[in-house]
Amino acid sequence: MSEVIVITSGKGGVGKTTSTANIGTGLAKLGKSVVMIDTDIGLRNLDVVMGLENRIVYNLVDVVEGNCRMKQALIKDKRYSNLFLLPSAQTRDKTAVNPEQMVKLIDELRPEFDYILLDCPAGIEQGFKNAIAAADRALIVTTPEVSAIRDADRIIGLLEANDIHRINLIVNRLRMDMVKRGDMMSIEDVIDILAIDLIGAVPDDEHIVIATNQGEPLAGDSSLAGTAYMNICKRILGEEVPLMNLETNGGFFAKIAKLFK
Amino acid sequence: MSNQSVVIKSNRHGLIVVLDEKTDWETLKKDVAEKFRSSAKFFGSVQMALCFQGRKLSFEEELELSDIISENCQIQIACIVDENEATETAMKQALERQKQGGDSDLMNLQDGRFYKGTLRSGQVLESETSIVILGDVNPGARVVSKGNVIVLGTLKGNVYVGASGNESAFVAALSMDPMQIRIGDVIARSSDSRPVRSLRKKKEEDTPKIAFVEEGNIYIEPITKEVLNDINL
Numbered sequence: 001m002s003e004v005i006v007i008t009s010g011k012g013g014v015g016k017t018t019s020t021a022n023i024g025t026g027l028a029k030l031g032k033s034v035v036m037i038d039t040d041i042g043l044r045n046l047d048v049v050m051g052l053e054n055r056i057v058y059n060l061v062d063v064v065e066g067n068c069r070m071k072q073a074l075i076k077d078k079r080y081s082n083l084f085l086l087p088s089a090q091t092r093d094k095t096a097v098n099p100e101q102m103v104k105l106i107d108e109l110r111p112e113f114d115y116i117l118l119d120c121p122a123g124i125e126q127g128f129k130n131a132i133a134a135a136d137r138a139l140i141v142t143t144p145e146v147s148a149i150r151d152a153d154r155i156i157g158l159l160e161a162n163d164i165h166r167i168n169l170i171v172n173r174l175r176m177d178m179v180k181r182g183d184m185m186s187i188e189d190v191i192d193i194l195a196i197d198l199i200g201a202v203p204d205d206e207h208i209v210i211a212t213n214q215g216e217p218l219a220g221d222s223s224l225a226g227t228a229y230m231n232i233c234k235r236i237l238g239e240e241v242p243l244m245n246l247e248t249n250g251g252f253f254a255k256i257a258k259l260f261k
Numbered sequence: 262m263s264n265q266s267v268v269i270k271s272n273r274h275g276l277i278v279v280l281d282e283k284t285d286w287e288t289l290k291k292d293v294a295e296k297f298r299s300s301a302k303f304f305g306s307v308q309m310a311l312c313f314q315g316r317k318l319s320f321e322e323e324l325e326l327s328d329i330i331s332e333n334c335q336i337q338i339a340c341i342v343d344e345n346e347a348t349e350t351a352m353k354q355a356l357e358r359q360k361q362g363g364d365s366d367l368m369n370l371q372d373g374r375f376y377k378g379t380l381r382s383g384q385v386l387e388s389e390t391s392i393v394i395l396g397d398v399n400p401g402a403r404v405v406s407k408g409n410v411i412v413l414g415t416l417k418g419n420v421y422v423g424a425s426g427n428e429s430a431f432v433a434a435l436s437m438d439p440m441q442i443r444i445g446d447v448i449a450r451s452s453d454s455r456p457v458r459s460l461r462k463k464k465e466e467d468t469p470k471i472a473f474v475e476e477g478n479i480y481i482e483p484i485t486k487e488v489l490n491d492i493n494l
Binding site: 150153193 | 379397
């Protein structure tokens with residue numbers, strides 16, 4: 001039984017694509033067969049974050065328009081043989097695909113995979129509608145900023161209006177030192193506003209920037225963000241994983257930093 | 262449905278089942294069963310009064326039909342009503358009275374409805390009557406009511422009460438932090454230091470408050486007996 005998960009946020013630049021890449025990698029690491037679909041037609045970059053850009057021959061629009069078979073467009077990941085990417089087109093725009101076509105395309109993939117991850121474009125227009133059309137559940141990515149939370153709130157409303165009621169929250173780029181000082185909203189503050197269940201918090205970690213630039217997702221490695229993403233993956237599978245204590249980890253790193261001073 | 266021997270109509274209180282006079286009894290029973298089975302989902306498990314029209318039925322036949330109906334869907338038949346024009350007109354009159362009354366502000370202030378759930382950015386809740394919200398009103402959401410609004414949660418969005426120009430309407434919330442409040446034609450907005458407040462604001466400020474108009478200004482006060490005494494419904 002496959003599960004179709006859309007990763008969305010409303011606001012741009014909060015980490016949808018990075019989260020998709022890491023959750024996809026994490027789930028594959030846990031032995032699930034996963035396909036990630038980049039639905040951001042015209043602004044594709046999931047392939048870049050995955051480091052698979054050079055392998056793209058066909059894309060999502062080609063599949064929808066019948067220029068190629070599904071198998072030809074799916075790109076196998078270089079690290080995990082059970083992880084696939086369906087890249088988006090760069091030379092077209094969102095109107096090249098409609099929600100009905102997306103549903104059909106995803107129904108074709110359902111028997112083949114355990115998890116189908118949809119990387120949603122920013123905004124609430126056609127691209128968003130395409131991405132959520134076939135989704136069973138949604139992961140909302142937000143940063144602890146009022147603008148991102150405002151957009152996330154709107155997105156949750158739209159998802160509920162479209163009968164997607166399994167909605168979980170990922171709070172990204174959390175800086176515990178700033179939360180402590182009262183300069184950043186805490187996880188609790190964000191949950192309080194959005195009133196949906198948290199599935200994970202990812203700390204602001206420079207490893208993520210490096211990993212993204214190198215096209216090597218870090219889910220499951222020893223970095224803070226890598227552990228956080230792995231925990232999210234386990235929770236997606238239904239495991240009960242306690243929230244990692246970002247604070248003590250921050251403290252630990254602070255201690256090391258002190259040692260080097 | 263292909264068969265037209267059974268037509269279901271409804272009014273405010275119940276269902277009117279219009280039966281074809283010419284169809285033979287056994288077929289009619291089958292049709293009734295099929296009709297109700299196919300619309301079982303639509304009706305759900307509501308309690309309803311039932312009325313048969315278009316065909317003279319004996320008491321036994323009525324019973325038989327109501328049995329068929331309860332077998333084929335979840336409707337709970339409260340009673341079987343005789344076809345009676347006098348009751349119908351009485352019902353109609355009562356309905357119309359209510360409708361006319363509903364237009365006046367007085368009724369709107371005293372009538373109310375409930376809404377359960379969080380109102381999120383971009384969502385608008387409009388009501389002819391007063392409204393009680395069991396949940397939060399988030400920033401970017403909007404509530405419009407001709408009557409009063411009570412939020413059993415945090416009010417952070419926009420709210421417009423007394424929307425037909427009634428300045429005696431009020432807004433109350435367990436936690437009052439609105440973007441804008443408009444009462445009748447008076448508008449108040451939150452202070453400009455808002456972002457800091459939403460970040461730093463903690464429990465001590467969260468006493469239930471009420472907003473009302475006095476001498477053309479909107480006041481927001483903690484809910485006390487004195488303040489409530491001044492509210493006119």
